[in-house]
Amino acid sequence: MTGQDKWKVAIVGSGNWGSAIAHLVGKNVKARSDRFDTEVKMWCFEEDFEGRKLTEIINEKHENVKYLPGITLGDNVIAEPDLTKAIEGANALIFVLPHQFIGKTCEQLQGKIPAHAKGISLIKGVDVKDGEIHIFSEVISAKLGIECAALSGANIANEVAAEAFSETTIGCRDLDVGKKWASLFETEKFRVAVNRDVLGVSLGGALKNIVAVAAGFVDGLQWGNNAKASRRCARVLVELAIDATPFFALEFFPGTEPETFVQESAGIADLITSCLGGRNRKCAEAFVTTGKPFDQLEKEMLNGQKLQGVETAKELHQFLKTRGKVDEYPLFTFVYRAAYEGVKPDSLTAHI
Numbered sequence: 001m002t003g004q005d006k007w008k009v010a011i012v013g014s015g016n017w018g019s020a021i022a023h024l025v026g027k028n029v030k031a032r033s034d035r036f037d038t039e040v041k042m043w044c045f046e047e048d049f050e051g052r053k054l055t056e057i058i059n060e061k062h063e064n065v066k067y068l069p070g071i072t073l074g075d076n077v078i079a080e081p082d083l084t085k086a087i088e089g090a091n092a093l094i095f096v097l098p099h100q101f102i103g104k105t106c107e108q109l110q111g112k113i114p115a116h117a118k119g120i121s122l123i124k125g126v127d128v129k130d131g132e133i134h135i136f137s138e139v140i141s142a143k144l145g146i147e148c149a150a151l152s153g154a155n156i157a158n159e160v161a162a163e164a165f166s167e168t169t170i171g172c173r174d175l176d177v178g179k180k181w182a183s184l185f186e187t188e189k190f191r192v193a194v195n196r197d198v199l200g201v202s203l204g205g206a207l208k209n210i211v212a213v214a215a216g217f218v219d220g221l222q223w224g225n226n227a228k229a230s231r232r233c234a235r236v237l238v239e240l241a242i243d244a245t246p247f248f249a250l251e252f253f254p255g256t257e258p259e260t261f262v263q264e265s266a267g268i269a270d271l272i273t274s275c276l277g278g279r280n281r282k283c284a285e286a287f288v289t290t291g292k293p294f295d296q297l298e299k300e301m302l303n304g305q306k307l308q309g310v311e312t313a314k315e316l317h318q319f320l321k322t323r324g325k326v327d328e329y330p331l332f333t334f335v336y337r338a339a340y341e342g343v344k345p346d347s348l349t350a351h352i
């Protein structure tokens with residue numbers, strides 16, 4: 001399949017971001033029916049909501065009442081609880097799940113996707129196993145035997161769904177295919193840039209989730225605005241983040257283009273929006289103010305949505321340990337130790 005063929009789209013995932021994307025894609029496939037089949041199936045991990053199946057409610061109300069209430073999905077977006085049925089006949093697959101679920105989901109899809117199909121990963125995280133690290137586009141490609149691009153940016157889902165202005169980046173090795181993906185997502189208010197840097201686009205989104213946790217600690221500590229702006233807190237966090245992310249990317253993912261972190265929405269822009277308004281930041285602030293562990297805060301504060309930052313900090317820590325590099329990434333290591341080993345968030349300034 002090339003950028004010229006007509007695409008039939010399926011969305012694998014239906015959480016907060018998955019549903020926001022379904023809102024955009026549902027509209028775009030109708031408006032661009034010369035390029036896309038107008039029906040979009042969206043796989044939902046089935047659950048009960050107020051005594052009924054969530055998929056039934058979504059298909060009746062055209063709204064994901066649990067993960068994106070108040071936003072219409074369009075009657076051409078069909079929620080489907082059976083994964084195999086959801087992807088049947090599709091040749092363009094959008095993967096948008098919390099990163100901890102993608103491995104098992106791909107295993108269920110093995111042998112069911114034609115080799116000419118195209119994939120795109122909207123997942124922010126990394127896969128760490130047996131001392132190896134991979135971005136999720138690589139995991140999807142390896143497990144399903146299809147080309148897989150990446151989309152990432154400063155994209156808080158509720159804002160994108162409400163059609164507030166946002167930018168994003170698609171990394172795709174074949175630029176024609178990348179442009180076709182862009183035409184599936186782009187609206188006047190959701191601007192899409194395309195480059196070939198699948199690694200940089202993916203790593204910016206994965207690593208900023210850890211930094212957003214540290215930013216939440218700083219907010220929770222309530223040291224005031226002077227401290228937030230000081231060299232040892234916010235500025236150091238951001239400076240370290242700006243350094244550490246491309247440094248990590250170039251060390252372990254050779255071929256990453258460092259400009260992506262500076263120029264693209266998938267880089268610093270996402271770092272900023274996540275440190276200001278993301279779920280990782282919010283729960284990390286509460287971690288400091290309440291003293292509750294992250295898994296409890298996730299349950300109490302996110303209504304089924306999933307935190308990615310502390311999990312990524314743990315996975316990255318395991319990886320850095322196997323490579324003897326823990327001390328070379330003090331910010332990532334600090335977040336791991338504060339989240340899992342009882343290191344006090346207020347010792348941040350001593351650690352970085």
Ligand SMILES: NC(=O)C1=CN([C@@H]2O[C@H](COP(=O)(O)OP(=O)(O)OC[C@H]3O[C@@H](n4cnc5c(N)ncnc54)[C@H](O)[C@@H]3O)[C@@H](O)[C@H]2O)C=CC1
Nearest residue numbers: 014015016017018045096097098101123124156157305306
């Ligand atoms: N929400 C946001 O603002 C943004 C999220 N992202 C990224 O997109 C990815 C998906 O995030 P969201 O759509 O927000 O998800 P979410 O955080 O809303 O997670 C809830 C989703 O996980 C599903 N789920 C729960 N248990 C499952 C299981 N065992 N197997 C499969 N699915 C299961 C739920 O059914 C639900 O659809 C993440 O990597 C996230 O970092 C990227 C940009 C913005």
Ligand SMILES: O=C(CO)COP(=O)(O)O
Nearest residue numbers: 153154155156278279280
């Ligand atoms: O990726 C995001 C914004 O671009 C969302 O970040 P959180 O998962 O911290 O909400």
